[in-house]
Amino acid sequence: MxxxxxxxxxxxxxxxxxxxxxxxxxxxxxxxxxxxxxxxxxxxxxxxxxxxxxxxxxxxxxxxxxxxxxxxxxxxxxxxxxxxxxxxxxxxxxxxxxxxxxxxxxxxxxxxxxxxRASESTIYGRFGYGVASRGRGVKIDRYRAALLPSPGTGGRIRLVDKDTALTLAPRIYEAAGLTRPGATSRWPAWWQLNLPRAFDENGKLAVHRGPDGDDGFVVYEVKSSSPSGHGNWVLTVLDLVAATPQVWAELWRFVFRVDVVDEVVGDLRPLDEPLEWLFADRRVVKVTEVEDETWLRLVDVPAALAARAYGRAEPVVIGVRDRYLPENDGTYRVTPDGAERTDRPADLALDVDLLASTYLGDVPFSTLAAAGRVDVLDHTALPRADALFGTSQSPWAGTFF
Ligand SMILES: CC(C)(COP(=O)(O)OP(=O)(O)OC[C@H]1O[C@@H](n2cnc3c(N)ncnc32)[C@H](O)[C@@H]1OP(=O)(O)O)[C@@H](O)C(=O)NCCC(=O)NCCS
Missing domain, CATH: 3.40.630.30 (Gcn5-related N-acetyltransferase (GNAT))
Structure with a gap:
């Protein structure tokens, strides 16, 4: 003690x-x-x-x-x-x-x-936090990257100064909405800490304006790998927010038009971001790494399970163990219509950090079971659980802190 x-x-x-x-x-x-x-x-x-x-x-x-x-x-x-x-x-x-x-x-x-977000990946599992979304690093050789022809959006992209960015970016983010599992609101301190820092490090923010007004932006920085400036010039996409897929594509096309750039990179991008499909040669997009992004804690398991929608499959009963918040311990019956506590015996049982890893659809139960991380009491439950918890989009937050 x-x-x-x-x-x-x-x-x-x-x-x-x-x-x-x-x-x-x-x-x-x-x-x-x-x-x-x-x-x-x-x-x-x-x-x-x-x-x-x-x-x-x-x-x-x-x-x-x-x-x-x-x-x-x-x-x-x-x-x-x-x-x-x-x-x-x-x-x-x-x-x-x-x-x-x-x-x-x-x-x-x-x-x-x-x-x-974890400094070391071995710290937080014991407290019930699990990896609930991941991101991929991408690297594109700009001289090899031939963009496919596009009609474009008919909109205009402009660079804005720091003060304008601080006013516009939060509005655009909010209007774009939380469009995929894992996306979060951005709280005032997040903007206060992150946007000025990007500008202080010579970052740029470019806003896309469409027929209905500003509807997307990209934050990027360009740095040389050598202090002399004769090294490789690398453009890093730090943040990209778009109200529509068309605006998303237009913002990516914009960064490939920035001059004096050899390589374009992005860190922790969505696993299913369709970047490859913008190019004549898909191989120009190199995936450099896949890293954990969101560490998620289901603080109130019954409320969290009840709050999400499920796929179509026969019901499954999931047993949850929570060392830190034992009131979450118990069994939950999950059906396409929702989830609630039950007295029935569990088909599958797991720790609350692993439940968090399945919660947004990042990892199927069958993958965890294959690694021996789920107690499988009824084998027929695995495909049912995968179908109930699976999502069509990869979960992704896109908000680093
Ligand atoms: C990470 C940190 C906060 C842990 O604090 P701490 O007071 O040593 O943690 P505790 O003593 O409560 O440890 C609880 C358990 O976690 C384990 N643990 C703690 N930090 C760990 C680490 N960095 N790597 C692996 N295991 C760790 C302990 O071994 C202990 O295990 P046990 O329950 O099996 O005995 C501390 O090491 C630290 O300040 N690190 C540098 C800053 C940092 O990384 N902050 C996190 C930012 S996301």
């Missing part, structure tokens, strides 16, 4: 938490000027501190992140970030105590799901 206690930090304590977090990732404290920009991105009442006597030894914070798109609907979401334990206090249960308290606070706030 660790001899520390967990408290909600007030605004006079948050800077110390920020410094502790940065230190845990080997980064120096934020100078005054930087802190002035960052302090507003801590939401009051959502930063936890772990104390040994009166000394801060660990921290975790979260944002009320709005909504998470799930198949057929959306659910309230919390976003966890700035998690760190002081180096001389690790492996004594500090993070475990912070996570336990934070999950309780999400329950109290009615946030039935929580998400994070």
């Amino acid at each position: 660790a001899d520390h206690d967990i408290r909600v930090l007030d605004e006079t304590q948050v800077r110390a938490a920020h410094t502790l977090f940065r230190g845990s990732l080997h980064t120096a404290p934020a100078p005054d000027e930087k802190w002035e920009q960052v302090k507003g991105t801590y939401e009051p009442g959502r930063t936890l501190g772990a104390f040994q006597d009166d000394e801060l030894v660990g921290t975790a914070q979260s944002w009320a992140a709005g909504r998470l798109a799930v198949p057929g609907g959306d659910v309230p979401l919390a976003a966890v970030s700035r998690v760190g334990v002081r180096t001389d206090w690790t492996r004594r249960g500090v993070l475990s105590a912070l996570m336990r308290r934070q999950l309780r606070s999400f329950q109290e706030a009615g946030e039935i799901t929580a998400t994070l």
Whole structure:
């Protein structure tokens, strides 16, 4: 039993938490000027501190992140970030105590799901977070990339300055909507932290304007691999938001028209993004990696299961184990019409982090079963569970934090 206690930090304590977090990732404290920009991105009442006597030894914070798109609907979401334990206090249960308290606070706030991005992939499974969406890295040699002819959108793409971007981009994002499972709202602190940072690092934001107004944008940066500027010039797509598939294609075509660029890359793009189909030669799109994107926690399993739509298949009963929130333990009957608790015996049983990996459709139950990660009590249940939980689109958030 660790001899520390967990408290909600007030605004006079948050800077110390920020410094502790940065230190845990080997980064120096934020100078005054930087802190002035960052302090507003801590939401009051959502930063936890772990104390040994009166000394801060660990921290975790979260944002009320709005909504998470799930198949057929959306659910309230919390976003966890700035998690760190002081180096001389690790492996004594500090993070475990912070996570336990934070999950309780999400329950109290009615946030039935929580998400994070993990610095190391071995940390969060034990707390019930599972990988619920992945993204692929892509690399395209611009000199080999012949775009197929396109009628275009008839719209116009223009570069905008930072202030205009800060006004327009959130509006365009919201109007475009959460169009695939895994997409989330973008909370004010997200915009405040990410868009200015892109501009400060010489990023550009180009807005597409169609007949009904601004309906998409792309954020990109171009860097040379050599300080002399004679190396490979690489354009990285940092963010791409489009109201329609036509606008999506037009924004990609735009980045391939940017001059003095040898290579175009994108990180954590959707697994099923149809980029290859823009080119005469599909092989120009090289997939460089596939990485975990969304780490998802089903905080309230019955509410989360009830909130999503299911495919057409005979019902299946799923047993769920949750070490941190035992009220989620139990069996749930899932049918094309919904999901609810049941007293029936489970056909399949698994831990709550793995349930999160199936929840948005990222991984079929049969894949987990093949790896021995699901208890299969009735083999005929696997194809039924795959059909019920499967989705036509790959889940993807597209919002990194
Ligand atoms: C990750 C971190 C917060 C863990 O804090 P901690 O207080 O040491 O964690 P705990 O003592 O509560 O560990 C709980 C369990 O997780 C395991 N664990 C914790 N961090 C781990 C890591 N980085 N890799 C693998 N296992 C880890 C512990 O071994 C322990 O396992 P057990 O339950 O089987 O005994 C801390 O190491 C840290 O600050 N790291 C640097 C910053 C960072 O990576 N933050 C996360 C940003 S997403």
